[in-house]
Amino acid sequence: MHVAIVGAGSLGSVFGVRLANGAEKVRVSFVMRSAPAPGREPLGMRIEQVDRGSGVLALEAPVRTTAIPADADVILVCVRFEQVDGALAALLAPSRAPVVTMTPIFPQHHALLVRELGAERLFPGMPGVVAYSPGPGETSNGEGAPCVRYRYWLPRAATTLIEQPERRVPAIDALAQAFEGAGISSRAQAGVHATNVATTCTFVPVMMGIDVTGSIDALLGDDTALDLVLRAAEEARILARHYGKPAIWADWFVRFLSRSRLGAWAPKAMVAQSLRLGVGFARRRSPEGVAYVEEHFGRKLRAQNLQMAEKMVELFRERSLPHEAMAELRDRLRGPGSVA
Template sequence: MALHVAIVGAGSLGSVFGVRLASGKDPVRVSFVTRSVPEAVNPLRIEKVDGAGGSLVLEEPVRVTAIPQDADVVLVCVRFEQIDARLVGLLAPVKAPVVTMTPIFPQHRAYLDGALGPGRLFPGMPGVVAYDREGTYRYWLPRMASTLIEQPERREPVIDKLAQAFEAAGIGSRAQAGVHATNVATTFTFVPVMMGIDVMGTIDELLADKDALDLVLRAANEARQLGHEYGKPTIWAEWFVRFTSRSMLGSWAPKGMVANSLRMAVAFARRRSPEGVAYVEEHFGRKLRAQNLDMAEKMVELFRERDRPHEAMAELRDRLRSAGSVA
């Protein structure tokens, strides 16, 4: 019998996962859990940006408003700020394991464990980057980033089956221990930079403002140190934070040299993948301001709980508050 995956959060990431799983070598039965079911069946189209793969279309996606009772596993792909009582209301009536592809912080882990009961939550970490462009979900599969799923010492068979289904669908995946800690540490290494892009509007504006860039890099350094208290980040995240700090050039390097090195890196990225740079500015910046602010608030909470210095992170949080909401 085919694995039945219910996807909560049928946006960019959830749609790419769902279409690939339903179209893989070993097809998976997929149900998309949405707020409402349209009268007409709307196909889902995904398109890979980098490398071969072309486009895939799921002509008749199954859309439901509640998680089916026979779902083998639930894949949560909502935004960070949507991990709330409404989500718990969807998850609570079923008994299937819950895999969260949304980054969850320690506060979320405690909340969901308490609401759903022990042993139901399996934090994940997506190796897919996606966005919606005029009804088509464009996506990348970065070579250095596999999709990871938490697998406890006492293994849960359906988690291995889900990882295998991802592999069969062309999405590199592993089920292993420690994914939640890795996700927290990894998210902390790069999210202050994304918050800075959000506050300033564009990458170029951030790089042009010496004070804003200095604030963001100091916040990133604080966050990286806090993240290491929870776990070890992925290799790509560790290199990212090294590159976006003086440590790559040496502690002696002046701020201007750091900014110039970053400008050259951005110029190179624009030549190689202008769509990727535009995606970072829009998706991780303005579009996700509510998520950025919620992340900043929860990070400051964690700094305070552990009595760690966070002057720059608190100021960056305050700037996000002042920036207001995005319509």
């Protein structure tokens, strides 16, 4: 099986390296939007699993190309949210292979890709992998070859899901089986797109709050920002219900954060203190996990967070739902002096 991966960042690299090293090895090509500049030739890839024994896998010479290979059986899209655009559609259009999107695909993006590719080619997915780059620089693959390094988790409660239409598609079943062979729990099922939209809408306001304030501690120490984020999260939870049922962990997470969970009588100080205790526990159990959340959402993904906020406000308006807090959070992501 030949899998073409568009987006060779942390998530795409983990999928690609694991598939290429799986029990039944898969041919993997990484598709780049442009060729590297002279003297900037691509490096190998090394992935380090944080949980379940800290295994290490590497690809010394990954296959990279600037076009979808003609013999690709399936295309796996792992780009950032703001990179789902016309240029991506143009890159995918020449191929006839099924396209599985591991990027959260909002209704606006879904409409664009269906229009450009056809509904029969598009299969929204939902990754059960959490991955990040620990920072700039290179490392060795263990044998002296330079590699780009990524670290990742495979949470036991998370399964990589792929949309499965009523009429089964052999390439989608084969991809799910390839994931399983690579040690990534996976299955094809109906309703994945709706679940992904609902899940993303449910939890991202909290991540946006970390972005706006700069860190988890800064958010918890700013009563005004925390109140804004909690109100936006409650608005977003209502929006999510209009698109589907979020993953259980996301719904419980926001319910825990919601002041209504403690009762209308609960003072802000009690809410903030309960959150600080939760964060303190998380830091003791997984300091790297908390650092990942702060780096990934608090500093790295401003462009993604802003576009998510913009798209969510559009969805609120389409549904005529109250979104005062969400609009204000979006404006804070835009920067000082921004207006709705």
